[in-house]
Amino acid sequence: GAGVSQSPSNKVTEKGKDVELRCDPISGHTALYWYRQRLGQGLEFLIYFQGNSAPDKSGLPSDRFSAERTGESVSTLTIQRTQQEDSAVYLCASSSGTSWDTIYFGEGSWLTVV
Amino acid sequence: SQQGEEDPQALSIQEGENATMNCSYKTSINNLQWYRQNSGRGLVHLILIRSNEREKHSGRLRVTLDTSKKSSSLLITASRAADTASYFCASRNTGFQKLVFGTGTRLLVSP
Structure with missing residues (x-):
């Protein structure tokens, strides 16, 4: 695709429910990243995929958070038993996979837990 | 925390003036x-500067890098109201793939 695509754009969920956020990277990009941004804050790294393996998942805040990726394509970030502090924009990004390349971001999925 | 810092946290200027934002990393x-971020949503990539480069230009944007001071600056010349946004620097640390973001600068350009 032309850019990184994320869905849903907005999601309101009740505390305790599970949510899935989807990311479609730029075609041909082997690297995929998830970040979280709370209101008025900077971006926090969550997890990085190279292909379908995740060599760096050091930013996942708890075992309620998990992510998977199918080949070099779509990734899903799952948050189980959502809490109010999970409310944030979840941003996905992709790149060609080298250390020198530009990392491109999607528009994000805004999650509100009520 | 590995997170970088930016200053100022907020900057308010008039159209036509220059805006300078500074970033430090660790x-x-x-x-x-x-990157630029409008209204807290997606990030738009502005410029990438490599560790062996000292300065880079793109249109009205000028970025400098001083690796000895672990700092970078972004200059926007002849600012426009449409430049109003949050600006973030993000460092790609040696040996790691992920970007480590600074805290961001909120720029307001008034007509």
């Missing part, structure tokens, strides 16, 4: 990237 880097 470890050796491969490159540093600057």
